[in-house]
Amino acid sequence: MERLRSGLPDEAVVTDPDVTASYANDMASFCASGTPAVVVLPRTVEQVRHVMRTATELRVPVVPQGARTGLSGAANAGDGWIVLSLVKMDRVLAIDPVDRTAVVEPGVVNAVLSRAVAEHGLYYPPDPSSWEQCTIGGNIGTGSGGLCCVKYGVTAEYVLGLDVVLADGRLLRTGRRTAKGVAGYDLTRLIVGSEGSLGVVVRAVLALKPAPAGQLAVAAEFPSVRAACDAVCAIMARGHAPSLLELMDRTTIRAVNDLARMGLPETTEALLLAAYDTPDPAADLAALGELCTAAGATAVVPAEDAAESEMLLQARRLALTALERITGTTMIDDVAVPRSRLADMLDGVAAIADRHALVIGVCAHAGDGNTHPIVCFDPGDPEAVRHARESFDEIMALGLELGGTITGEHGVGVLKKEWLARELGPVGLELQRGIKAVFDPLGILNPGKVL
Template identity: 55%
Template sequence: MPLADLIEHLLPRLPGDALVTDPAQLLAHARDAAPFSDGGTPAVLALPDTPEQVSHILRTTYELGVPVVPQGARTGLAGAANAVDGCLLLSTARMDRILAIDPANRLVRCEPGVVTRHLNEAVAPHGLTYPPDPASRDRCTIGGNIATDAGGVCCGKYGTTADYVLGLDLVLPDGRRTRTGRDTVKGVAGYDLTRLVVGSEGTLAVVVGATLALRPLRPPALSLLARFPSLTTAGDAVAALTATGYVPSALELLDRATSRAVHALGHPLMRPDGAATLIIESDGGDPAGELAEMAALCRAAGAAEVTVAADPAESRRITEARRLVTPALAAVAAGLPGDATVLVEDVAVPRSELPKFIGTTEEIAHRHRLRLYTLGHAADGTLHPAVVFDRADPDESHRARLAYDEIMAAALALGGTTTGEHGIGTLKRDWLARELDPASLELQRGLKRLFDPKNLLNPGKVVQA
């Protein structure tokens, strides 16, 4: 329909600055951070600041047949927030209020635009924390975390976003409002619609409010860094830690190339030699004692060198090595000719298959003549192979895409999944069809049709209706 007609229907119940048609701003909002996943051309950007305005927008677009793409901070890596041609982009950035903090029941109610770090800063004075810890926590929002069921470094011990979502305030594609979930610790009345919406990437409903569980502040943590001569010995250390029942608050694995990149950025504890690095953090009741035992397990598995922190300051220096991975890879890309970019992939395999999978990714990179860096959460088997390539070079871009597909296939062959925490979006939609059996895929398509019979909410994402 003509843009003027759409705006004419929307404006009477929206603030004057809630609709944006400036081409530069539309272009800036047309896609998220995913490569190989171009966005379409949106018609308008809507910036509501209340649930009522969201309901009005969706009721109007549903009646007029206009597709809607929900967006948060656009830090996603699967193309789920990418525009489709002629759509209305629905940004929840202005809905950034923390509505209530309830220390007695250890929960918080907030809007979807609240930045993850800001939520934690708000609940900390009450002795509470929101454990999910995505790498983009300084920018990503709670709504986006819910859309992708975001995880993070500590999810091996503390779980993912889904483990903390008690209830959701939703606007359905036709503008109706509903609430799922409960405020109680237990609750099994009816189907679990809350869990269904978490991870649905904005294809079933728009989140306009969330009730989240909180936990007591984590105790001070201590860390160690262990360097290994082979992937096998690093894998043996992970297996030994798991077998003994330790649940570290972080267990991060960096391959040879990633360790070298962080070393090149100047981290004092990293070395250019060695095949793998493990970074382990403990925040248990006796972190020093646990780390001493975990260090012994690493040495027994074949670690060439183990550095154990004696105090929180040394621990922060160790864990900083993991936080430096993203800037280290950005520095690698910046030092290359052409238009180099970093494609961060996201797969999960059984923990026992970590060494084999990383070895396979190294072979794939060698065969396609690509720079590949693999890091991940060894505690739960989620890995992020990152390919650095020149997107201005058609041949290198083609090889990067081939490598991407081979890495997805390798994960499935080892009993894994094509996404551990980034989601499907458009980037992995075809791979979802390969991962799921036909009956499961049809059930998922049926759910999409039930929630969104006109296929107007984030169409083309996750599954094809």
């Protein structure tokens, strides 16, 4: 502690156990965490370097943290670890409309950046549901997605360059400020999604898009999940480029209504939400609506205006919170499949729910084939817990069987470590371990995560 304090201002070092305990974990269920020895809240790159030099010297594990909204336990601390919280490094350093770039510190909240760039007519697309809380550093760590990814892609596609403090305190500058660049191996992309296990991101150069026109949404009701998936396939096969394309099943619709009285149609089996942010969204939505009707939609209801559109999105964003209220606890899965297999995936999830007599609500970034089956269970009932865990695993097994991945956007953390080995296979796993050893030979950076 003495060594740590020697390079940090007093207020950056927190040891009060009541406070440090609150930094022990992120929002994942079923992920063990320990009692950190100290929480450090640096404000400068030099302070981060000091923390890592000290950690290396004394062989103390470090877990870098953002807002701890993650869902895989990647930000969980172990006993005696240093929590390195980057939330105080929260400055937007530059926004450039000509280069369409922003330079930010890792603790900038996603929504804060989004609003800051909007003032320059620019747009930072990645929009996880937690965008009002989560930080850019955390988004980079987990490779976050969001609703808009079906059109705009995920966090990785917006990270041009990074400053990264390595395990031993050295500073790596990687990537670029330019639109293009192929100088050497892509270390920048390697850091994205590495969940703080390769280095600590202290600065990021992000690519921005021009702000699109306002978004207009439509809701389409389907008599079955499969029919809704058929519509998704038709929409994508016909070259549509909606700015979101989301699916909610009946369980989720009802839960959202119960929570927020949104007035979603409860008699329908599946709801598809789509939006366009093109110059003429109404015309594009009309064409998309026709494909929904052809696939069996019983109703296609366009939003009247931007406000009503935003309400539909809000309903979707509430899904997880709403489902949590059913039984008190949930496990949220994050399996992505080729979108042509989306219907098979969701039918399979329904069969798994039946087999385990569990409620599993489904919402999905349907246009991306990225499903979030949400297993609801009573944490006080050991049988229910066992069934929940089993069904969670069966969902991942099904995803892999359908040519998918165990995680579309939430990451591996501790929650899916064993499953990662299954997805990667022995050759991939060995190479990943080799890379980890190159960056962190002592294994002090977020040990036991990802690999």
